[in-house]
Amino acid sequence: MDFTLSEERKMLQETVGKFFNSNYKNINKRSENVNLPEGYSKEFWKESSDLGVISALVSPKFGGLGGSGEDISIIFELVGKSLCVEPFLSSAVLSSTVLSSISNPRNDLITDIIEGNLLISFAHCEMNNRYEDHYIETNAYLKNDEWNINGTKSFVMNGDDASKIIVSARINGDVNDRDGIGLFLVNNDQTFKRPYNTIDGYRSTELTFENLKGELLAKDENALKCIIKANSAGALALSAEALGIMQICFDLTLDYLKTRKQFGKSIGAFQSIQHRMVDMMLEIEQVKSAVMLASSTFETDDLTRDKNISAAKNLVGRVGKLIAEETIQLHGGIAMTWEYSAAHYAKRLIMIDHLMGDSDYHRDRFKFLSGF
């Protein structure tokens, strides 16, 4: 067994880490990016591309330089540590996963994504489909050899700034059928957009389509497989992001416990507080282990991949709540303030459990995939 990173990956971690740190210097810098018209820094996104960060998320088979589970985890742990709001998840992971998993992979589009010239968002969520991969109300029908798409997609990350959108839509069958789903590529200039920021500072959009023309990318079994793979890749990325956030939360809290003095000593001197820090440390090690396992089996068969990713994301949901709440409670009032970074880390950590399946969803999926 060997649980250490290869020399190449260590270098990737170091280079990207330095680059993120130099751009995301502090929480005010992040707020500046959040408040830009697109909800993120286009400049930073372009620089990320130039440095090869996006390429590191895509397999060499499709023109990238990475794309393994470990690569995704390394990059997203760093995304978490800096609380980056750029479209790493929406465009670089979700959309590129779909475009590389369809029967005729679209290397042309993936290359544009890697080079930072094209932003594509993945529009699968709907107001009522919670975290399901097949429950789809948006529909598509064929008329005069053209696909027409109607419906509304919700919580589309970076759906306002993306120039193209991948849309999941129902071609036939019932809203809850696993068959009859299609994936379409549409231009985003003809959609109705309602952009907003999420409570943790990320740009999201409601997208409505009225007889919008789309290009069919995949249908039926292949389409569902692509959706599941994209959602699993997203859940893995978010799990690694959460791990990065947890480590920062732990460090900030420990640092505060050492410097904050009450009753004539540092509050970290109290044994009851020390025990709570040990609980946090222990659970973070658990998360780290689950993320490592999920990363290592990302390229194996679908069942093993999804089972281990569900295990990681379920644990991340449960431990994330513990770490976010304890970080605030052990700090006290100071972590309730906007000015202090811990509040923003805690918010993101909690809201990660509202993306790509919460702890309950992944517990159920783990049970199903394990044949309970």
Place this chain on the structure above:
Amino acid sequence: MVIKMNFEYSEKDENFRKEVKDWLNETLPKSLSEKVKKYQRLTKEDYEIFMNNLTAKGWLAWHWPKEYGGTGWNAIEKHIFEEEIIKASAPRIVPFGVNMLGPVLIEFGTEEQKNYYLPRILSNEDWWAQGYSEPGAGSDLASLKTTAFDKGDHYLVNGQKTWTTLGHHADKIFCLVKTDLNAKPQLGISFLLIDMDTPGVEVKPIITLDGEHEVNEVWFTNVKVPKKNIVGKENEGWTYAKYLLTFERTGIAGVPYSKSALNHLKMISKRSLKNGKPLIEDPIFSSEIAELEIDLLAMEIFNLRTVSAAAEGKAPGMESSLLKIKGTLVRQKTTELLRKALGPQALPYLPEQFDEGWNEMPVGPDYAGPIAKQYFNMRKISIYGGSNEIQKNIVAKASFGL
């Protein structure tokens, strides 16, 4: 000995409940309760409308003895009153003047102070703020550093208070200040009343993690405070501060808040879909709701036992601390399950939604907007008013003899 227990309210209590309910129905403006229900930002005037109504009815000083203009209610009546105003979605009664300072002045104030300040509290002429916490004195309140030096006819005050709730509306602030630097921490503290418009007082907003402005820093730079503004004796302020902190607070468990949140949770769980079916039909999620309801059920009886003992004149001791701990945990759990029930619908955050008169289409169902914000905001309740850790210290010290 056979004890016959009775868990019912008496007819007299029920009549009282109806009286409170009817009065709220008649006098509380619908537009105001709607704002409270939607978690919209309340203006100073919003609070004042409700408090002036209470003044007119003679119910504002519900904790005070009758001879000072209070209601003279017993603990059960106070409990019913508090339950009904929360159920009616009234703005909260700003507690700093009427519920905190009032009882201290009644107990320890001079006749002159009582005659001057109490009527002004009763008429809502003065908006008070609380000047206790400091950046270096939170859980360890006695380590406060704001100083007040005797300069003959006045005290000269320097220092900084923090977490001053609604201090940006306040006309006056009661402060704990250090008057003897050489005494042991708890012995050199005095209780001082300060006009906010005195030169040298400055209020700075603190924006909380939900982006809202409710708390403030209050800075004092060479502020001259007349000597007559001291409450009780110099260097004995800690006694009065403790009296204020342990002052009978029937509502400490927040039972009515949790009850209304639980109802809200059940409604949302019926409307949220999981795989096309109502979430409440999910056996695991509904079990979580059931266990929360069981906790709340037990806590309500725990609270009533304490209230009932208080009505018979027994001062609650460690029960207040235990109820504070459990009450905050249960209330936080309601906000957690509400957030979970929404799924991804908890993500969108439209700050303008909390402005008065906002009537655009929300993103998602109309109940979704405030849920995540409320979850994060409610992290404060296990921190303020003596953190849950401090409450545990109090209970352990007072009851175990270890």
